[in-house]
Amino acid sequence: MxxxxxxxxxxxxxxxxxxxxxxxxxxxxxxxxxxKLYQETLSLAxxxxxxxxxxxxxxKVENSLKMLLKNSSLTASNIKQKNSxxxxxxNSQSIDKTALNFLMGKLxxxxxxxxxLKIKRLSEKNASLEMEIKW
Amino acid sequence: xFTKFNKKLDTIFLDPHSENFETKESVNVMLSPSLYWVKKVxxxxxxxxEVKALLPSLFEDILPDGVYSYSAYKSGDHxxxxxxxxxxxxxxxxxxxxxxxxxxxxxxxxxxxxYIEDAVKINxxxxxxxxxxxxxxxxxxxxxxxxxxxxxxxxxxxxxKNSITLKQFGHIVNDKALYTIATIFILxxxxxxxxxxxxxxxxxxxxxxxxxxxxxxxxxxxxxQNRSILKELQDVHTIQTKFREYVSxxxxxxxxxxxKLTLLSLKANxxxxxxxxxxxxxEANIEKVFKSxxxxxxxxxxxxxxxxxxxx
Numbered sequence: 001m002x003x004x005x006x007x008x009x010x011x012x013x014x015x016x017x018x019x020x021x022x023x024x025x026x027x028x029x030x031x032x033x034x035x036k037l038y039q040e041t042l043s044l045a046x047x048x049x050x051x052x053x054x055x056x057x058x059x060k061v062e063n064s065l066k067m068l069l070k071n072s073s074l075t076a077s078n079i080k081q082k083n084s085x086x087x088x089x090x091n092s093q094s095i096d097k098t099a100l101n102f103l104m105g106k107l108x109x110x111x112x113x114x115x116x117l118k119i120k121r122l123s124e125k126n127a128s129l130e131m132e133i134k135w
Numbered sequence: 136x137f138t139k140f141n142k143k144l145d146t147i148f149l150d151p152h153s154e155n156f157e158t159k160e161s162v163n164v165m166l167s168p169s170l171y172w173v174k175k176v177x178x179x180x181x182x183x184x185e186v187k188a189l190l191p192s193l194f195e196d197i198l199p200d201g202v203y204s205y206s207a208y209k210s211g212d213h214x215x216x217x218x219x220x221x222x223x224x225x226x227x228x229x230x231x232x233x234x235x236x237x238x239x240x241x242x243x244x245x246x247x248x249x250y251i252e253d254a255v256k257i258n259x260x261x262x263x264x265x266x267x268x269x270x271x272x273x274x275x276x277x278x279x280x281x282x283x284x285x286x287x288x289x290x291x292x293x294x295x296k297n298s299i300t301l302k303q304f305g306h307i308v309n310d311k312a313l314y315t316i317a318t319i320f321i322l323x324x325x326x327x328x329x330x331x332x333x334x335x336x337x338x339x340x341x342x343x344x345x346x347x348x349x350x351x352x353x354x355x356x357x358x359x360q361n362r363s364i365l366k367e368l369q370d371v372h373t374i375q376t377k378f379r380e381y382v383s384x385x386x387x388x389x390x391x392x393x394x395k396l397t398l399l400s401l402k403a404n405x406x407x408x409x410x411x412x413x414x415x416x417x418e419a420n421i422e423k424v425f426k427s428x429x430x431x432x433x434x435x436x437x438x439x440x441x442x443x444x445x446x447x
Contacts, residue, residue, distance in 0.1 A: 005303070006313050013320040020327040027334040034341045037358075041345050044361055045352040051368035055375075108379050113371055117401035 054111040058135040061112060062088070065133070073102050079129070087115070087134035094126045107131070144239055146294065148284060149224070152258045155232045161239045163294060164228070165247055168263060168272045171219040172198060173245050175269055178214060183207050186214050194218045208246065208297045210268070217243055221302045240298040245270045247295060254281035374404055377447045381406050384428050388421055397440070406445040413441040 053060075065088060069079055077095040081088055095103070100119065107114065118130040147156055150167035172194060180186055190205035198218055207216040225235060244263065248255070254264040254273070262275045275281065302310070348354070355361050378401060385399065385408050394417070398409035410421070418434065418441050425432055425445070432445040 009317065010320075013317065013324065017320060017324050017327065020324060020331055024327055024331040024334060027331055027338065031334050031338050031341070034338050034345075038341050038345045038348075041348050041354075041358070044358075044365055045348050045354060048354070048361065048365050048368065049352055051365070051372060055368060055371050108382060113375060114378065114401065117399065119399045121395065121397040 055113045056135055061133065061135045064110065065090075065112075068103070068106050071102070074099050077103075077129075079103075087113075087132055090129065090131045090133070092129040094122060095129050096125050097127065100127055100129065103129075107133075146242075147233070148244070148257075149227060149231065150257055150261075151227055152261070153227075153231055157232065158237070161237055162233065163239050163298075164233075164241045166219070166224065166241060166243050167257060168244055168270055169261070170224055170227070171217050171243055171245075173243070173269060174216050175213050175267065176216055177212060183209050183214065186216065190216055190218070204299070204302060206243075206297075206299045213268075215245060217245070217299075219299070225301055225303060235301070235303055238301070240294070241301055242294060242298050246297040248287075251287075254278040255284055255287065256281040257284055374447050378406060381428075381430060381445055381447070384424065384430070388424060390421075391417055404447045406447060408443045408445070410441045410443075412439050414439070 062083075065081075068074070069081065069090075077092050077099045079090055079092045079095070081090060104119075113134045114131060115134045116130075116132040118128075120128045122128055144161060144163055145158060146163040146165055147153075147158075148165045148167065149170065151169060153167075156162075174193065176193065178186060178189070180189075186207045186209075187205065190207060191203075193216055194203070194205070201220050202222065203218045204221050205216070205218050207214050209215075224241070228235065228238065248263070248270055249265065249268065251263070251265055251270075254262045256262045256275055256278070257272075258275075260275055261272050262278045262281050263270055264273055264278065265271075349356075355364065382399070385396070385406075388396075390396070390410070391412075391414075393412040395411045396408060397411045398407065400407040410418070413436075415436060418436075421441075421443075422434070425443075430445050432443050434441060434443045436442070
């Protein structure tokens with residue numbers, strides 16, 4: 001005879017429903033945060049990959065500079081290279097303006113992290129060059 | 136009227152005219168014929184459960200308005216079918232001092248007293264007699280010989296299995312509506328629960344994808360480290376872009392015939408340019424270009440050499 005009060009059952013069902021709705025709401029917030037974090041990580045990873053490719057790729061910088069300095073128009077300029085763990089220093093006591101134009105055109109249009117530069121006019125046709133590229 | 140039938144558990148005979156019961160113990164309740172409607176029917180079905188579905192229609196024409204529950208049991212080739220009002224019975228029980236929690240089982244007098252041969256007097260005005268196997272109420276004045284209810288030989292009486300359960304809340308909401316509402320609620324809970332577990336799964340999947348990103352792109356363990364590295368590289372990119380842009384502006388300057396660019400230098404994020412043979416005042420043309428390009432600079436003269444430091 002001691003039947004369960006339907007109001008108690010209704011109360012229990014409402015409680016379970018509210019419980020799951022609260023849990024669902026909280027889980028949805030967590031999902032939003034997790035997705036946001038994933039998107040942020042994806043964006044950060046893409047940007048880091050791109051920028052590392054451009055500015056921190058040692059072998060790429062070394063190879064492209066090697067190819068560039070082998071160019072016949074630069075051989076007469078006697079450009080000295082000094083490699084270090086952090087980068088490379090290029091130095092020429094006297095470089096003619098055609099070679100300088102060629103070299104600077106290549107370097108400025110390429111993806112090199114030039115951290116220091118000094119081009120000093122020596123005469124109408126010549127200049128001295130000192131440049132440090134970091135990787 | 137209070138009759139003890141059972142040594143273990145008291146059984147009370149409930150009639151609207153019963154006296155109040157003075158008990159706090161659990162009791163079985165036997166319902167007087169005045170508290171239910173009974174029919175003896177013969178139906179072309181084998182099992183009681185098949186009859187139960189037909190009960191409301193079998194009583195349809197005879198019951199007064201009210202909220203009824205139904206019961207049935209088989210006896211020989213016939214079925215005894217019952218209709219009763221839970222609320223009415225519960226109200227009478229309460230009026231007689233018995234609360235619903237005290238009630239152990241409820242029986243119809245029909246099923247428990249079907250052995251009686253003589254009329255049984257319930258009160259001064261009503262008696263019970265067995266007629267065609269049906270226990271019915273008749274006015275006591277019709278009966279010449281009857282026995283008092285208290286004198287029933289209780290030692291021979293054993294309660295049957297034909298008990299019923301009173302619905303305490305049947306008058307508030309009927310079973311069908313209750314089951315419908317409960318089913319809707321349970322379905323809704325199931326939907327919400329399923330969505331909750333799907334959401335949890337999505338969270339773990341997204342977190343796993345993020346972990347893969349770390350491995351694939353060789354990211355540092357914490358986002359703080361990665362953000363710091365990115366900031367550093369973005370600064371490098373900004374400086375390098377500005378450096379190239381400003382060098383381009385400087386090399387595109389329209390200088391006077393005598394003016395020469397003698398030095399171009401980059402040090403500590405500062406671009407330095409020196410122009411020789413510059414007449415004081417004629418540097419305004421160059422400054423005009425710098426300002427139009429939003430270049431932040433400071434300049435000074437040393438004899439005829441104009442020294443400019445541009446912030447990257």
